[in-house]
Amino acid sequence: MVDRRLTRNNGTVWMMSGSRREGFRLEGSDVDSMYWPNNHRVIMDMSQSEYYNTANTTLILSDSSESPPGFTLLQLLTPRTTRDVFSACVTMNNKVYISSSIYREITCSVVVPNSTVHGPCGSGVYGNTEYDTACCFVCDFWPHTASSWIDRCHSWPDPEVVDDIVRNGCHFVAIGHPLGPHENQEWRISFSQAEYKFVSSMNHCQFLTYGLLKLFLKEVMNQQSEETNKLLCSYHMKTTVFWAIQQNTLPHWCPQNLLAGFWVCLKLLLKWVYEGVCPNFFIPQNNLFLTKVHGSAQNRLFLQLHELYKKGLACLLQSSSIRSYIIGVLYNPRLSICTDESMIRSEVDYDVELVSESSILCTLPTDLFGLIKVIHTMEQLVDSPLxxxxxxxxxxxxxxxxxxxxxxxxxxxxxxxxxxxxxxxxxxxxxxxxxxxxxxxxxxxxxxxxxxxxxxxxxxxxxxxxxxxxxxxxxxxxxxxxxxxxxxxxxxxxxxxxxxxxxxxxxDIELDTRICYISELIPEQQSALQNRWPALFIPVFVMLHFLKFLCYRHIDTTLSQAALDELQVLVHHGQELYVSDELRDISWEILGICQQITGNLQAALYSYQQSLTQDPDHKIQTATHRRIQDIL
Structure with missing residues (x-):
């Protein structure tokens, strides 16, 4: 909310997407995010151009006349654009189009350096977390090809939710249809923002049903065989839940009917696999199974799902995460599953999650004018319902x-x-x-x-x-x-x-790489900044001993050495509690800096070498190599 209000017209807008934004914190899930240039807008027809000032907005026309449902070509209408967009342009029929494949290659490492292309995203691993970042374009209008969806929304979601979704348009992500005539140039229409609003409008039982399906996919369906474990994905589960809710397949979505809701969705999914058709929720003509679930693989997947179906709800017992919650209910139908979060999660468990979420900070401006704007934005937010x-x-x-x-x-x-x-x-x-x-x-x-x-x-x-x-x-x-x-x-x-x-x-202590906090870490901040890394994260205990060492150097050399000894023990033997794996590179680096200051060059050299062997999460290797050169 803060980032979006601060983004200037020529800035980049960021939005978390996928399961994490929807509220799930499932172990092993990746973190999805979308980025788009705020001064570029996609329009659906030329009449919509009148809403924009082309002096500061680059217009792009969606042309889906030759593309499969759910996909489109993007024609660049105005000459003013970014270097990345210009580099991705190709000419077809005397018109300039933005190639999705070229744009994807150019931008896949823009957000996180050294990412690899995965679908429409740049992907990789940060620490123990997988991430997907999609550089895309935004459109303020609802696509014509999804107009039938509006007419279907009789009972769910509520009219105000539908109006809000339509009013906020859609996005275009850089991937074409594998069977389309212009796969390398086509873009896929993304309804990620709308899907988030759907999930937010679910009641508690519907949300739990969605979560149940995600766990069942991961822990049961995808464990059946190597050949079929990649055919179904989380997006298919989401689509199943959306259709089941909208078609009123279950009269009452309430906690007592949680397993009934799951069963309704599983039957619908089984039907789709049998037919080889999974209709996109917004554009039903877009078959999400078209290039994946067909032929012999489709037959095997159907047989595997049918075997699970024949077991009835007992098939859920194959899921390690779910088994303990439902086993009593399956053997005694008079019991009900506890779905009250306050009964399942203690106050301290809730606090752990809250701390984990709130410790992640956004990147803020480093000029005083920009910070004043942030403070003004915060004042506005404080006055709104939170x-x-x-x-x-x-x-x-x-x-x-x-x-x-x-x-x-x-x-x-x-x-x-x-x-x-x-x-x-x-x-x-x-x-x-x-x-x-x-x-x-x-x-x-x-x-x-x-x-x-x-x-x-x-x-x-x-x-x-x-x-x-x-x-x-x-x-x-x-x-x-x-x-x-x-x-x-x-x-x-x-x-x-x-x-x-x-x-x-x-x-952990967060140091913005653009601001000088203490001079001893300037080389590391500059190295990270050169590699487009926004901040250094330092374990709080490491920073405590580092500062004690630096201060005592000017007062008492004996106590300074004692602080260094404590720091050395912490870095050498600190368990995950004190120095997490993803912060070991900066921790070894800080130990080396202290040892170099005291003149213990051999120990400093060893620490710098250890820093280089850790996961390069902070992009400080340039500084480390320079420090090693200074010693040698």
Missing amino acids: THCQVVKIQSITAFILQNTVFMLHNIYTNTGVNKQMYIADKMSCHMLKLAAKFGCISNMLYIAMYYYKTFRYREALSVLEMTKVKLAQPYLMYERHVDRERYTEAVGGQSWSTKIRQAVAW
């Missing part, structure tokens, strides 16, 4: 804004040389950092210590570090999804979120 999760997120973003503003102000006023301005800016900065610590979690205190170190107030920094160390040593600390549930509940159970986050929660 969910509990959104309030939590706004708190974390506000703390992040205040912290970044402080370091930007310092970098600006240090260069002015005007003492009075520096004094005023310093007073404001200290106030903002303390305010951020009240909004944020325990980790936010380290930004105060960083600022004190940057302004040569080493004793004040050490005082903050000692307070932070005490808080991080509490037995009820929640960090990186690790928490002693019993002690956490005893300490902060039932208290407000603000209290919990200040007293019991810590997350």
